[in-house]
Amino acid sequence: MTTTVPGIPVPTGTPGDRSTDAREKDIMRFRTVSGPDLTTRNDAYLAWQRDREQADLWPYFRRYDTALTPRATSVSDTGVVTHGPNFGGQDYLSLTGHPAVLDAAHQALRDYGPITAGSPALGGANPISKALEAGLAEALHSDHVALFPTGWASGFGTIRALMHRRDHILLDKLSHDSLRQGAAASGATVEFFRHLDNDAVRRHLAGIRATDTKNAVLVVTEGVFSMDSDTPQLAELLGICREYGAQLMVDVAHDFGAMGEHGGGQLEVHGILGQVDFVVGAFSKTFATTGGFLATPSASAREYVRMFGGPQTFSSAITPVQTAAALAALGIVTSPEGARRRKSVAAVATRLREGLTARGLEVMGDVVCPVVPVLIGDTPTGRIASGLIARAGLIAHLVEQPAVASDAARFRMQAMADHSTEDVDAAIDILDSCIRTARQDMTHIIGRS
Structure with missing residues (x-):
């Protein structure tokens, strides 16, 4: 069962079904497994991963089909194509194409x-x-x-x-x-x-x-x-x-x-x-x-x-x-150009931080650096939001367990010196809209459970 919001399918489900497991279950429950056959004892993990992929809740192993530029194209394992502002790449001073x-x-x-x-x-x-x-x-x-x-x-x-x-x-x-x-x-x-x-x-x-x-x-x-x-x-x-x-x-x-x-x-x-x-x-x-x-x-x-x-x-x-x-x-x-690029990426990060904060989102940290973490909190909301932003045209990565605690999921936005103000403002709009939609959807799911 799905709920449709801004033209994008959002998975719902009832407690105990596979779509609920895909949205809510913790990846760390698969970290320690047992059994004599190394080729089959991880089958339960694979089934859970496939359920997440089918529910549009799998944020990992995307590929880039373009160079690492401020606007780029990425493709998920399931074929979802995202083209738009790229805040998922690691190129802080925009030197990969220099x-x-x-x-x-x-x-x-x-x-x-x-x-x-x-x-x-x-x-x-x-x-x-x-x-x-x-x-x-x-x-x-x-x-x-x-x-x-x-x-x-x-x-x-x-x-x-x-x-x-x-x-x-x-x-x-x-x-x-x-x-x-x-x-x-x-x-x-x-x-x-x-x-x-x-x-x-x-x-x-x-x-x-x-x-x-x-x-x-x-x-x-x-x-x-x-x-x-x-x-x-x-x-x-x-x-x-x-x-x-x-x-x-x-x-x-x-x-x-x-x-x-x-x-x-x-x-x-x-x-x-x-x-x-x-x-x-x-x-x-x-x-x-x-x-x-x-x-x-x-x-x-x-x-x-x-x-x-x-x-x-x-x-x-x-x-x-x-x-x-x-x-x-x-x-x-180490050149004057490098100093200018550091000022540029700091300006991008500052605009991003201030814009997201003005929307009521929780931006983490107390130092202006190229990484701008946006705290979501619960993992299910983060997973839903991740699927939404991929279809809405923003490249950004959800971070969940095991990299962070289960109640501390976040998007790690990564600024580049060559990001334009339009790139930043588009990213703010998409991220804000998709997180709000994900939170509304989770409220509805909790209300039905």
Whole structure:
């Protein structure tokens, strides 16, 4: 059964039927399964996913049929075509189509081909990768840089290599999956502290150092938490780490290049650029390609990670084309043009935040950054709204469990420097209208149940 609103079918259903399960049931109930046959024991999950797809409630694995531009076309697994403002792509400074980036990528393809010789440990470097390492070291005021094939690999590989069984890792409870998995794989004792709570970090460190002064402690946080659009008090956190003989790691995937007067991200904003022990990041948000890096003042730590970090020895290196694109993007990021593009993306994000807030929507976070999270709350409403906006002509991604709590679903709007005011205003209108419709529909469903 469906209810039709603005020409778009909205799934309803009665408690206990399959459409209700598709709308309301939590994906995490499938996370732990049992049974002897790995080829069939996930059939219940597949059936639930298919029900969601048929009910227009499946927001994942869409593809882009156009370049990553402010207006684009995406297609869902079920064939729903969305053409319109693109607030789902990660291209904060709008560099993926920049002539300098494209020219550099083409030249690298002609000079070095499409693939590396092997892992970074076994011939995966080339002159471009060495130039990129040097450029990153200068931009981050750091002495030693290592490149990784992905941003995820940089966080995971660095933690996994450096930390050992008797060591301790403290992570912000909202830390990225790559950081959490690296910590879990290291064998160290892992604890989580309350999000952005430096006092909690101090208490954890005091407790650890009261009984263990011989082993390492690594505190892990992020420059910008993209799901919440907030940032820690990094200078204070660094001071606490120094007080207790702990080292600090900051993941700058979402802020390096896109924030700060010179593109140094939140480390620059907080005045600690070049002082943090380990900085990891990704090229995929601002630098027009995939790949990642570690920057550190420690030569021995860098060499140890290069030898014992799994992605450094057992995964092919970042390709020449990717490396050239990142290097060209870095040149723009650190130039006056980069400063202008940072102002542009901040203006887009500000207009988006203010416009959505004026419509009565809850925009999360207290820092103006390219990510603008719009809190929906309950997952069923978010799922309905996601299907509606795809048909209404807005590309934006719903975030639900396991990335966030079941009662904290949200749309993660991602601004680009080249978004026009018309793009922003159209996105505000569509998102507002579809969320209102989804909430009305859920009210009707609850009233019938």
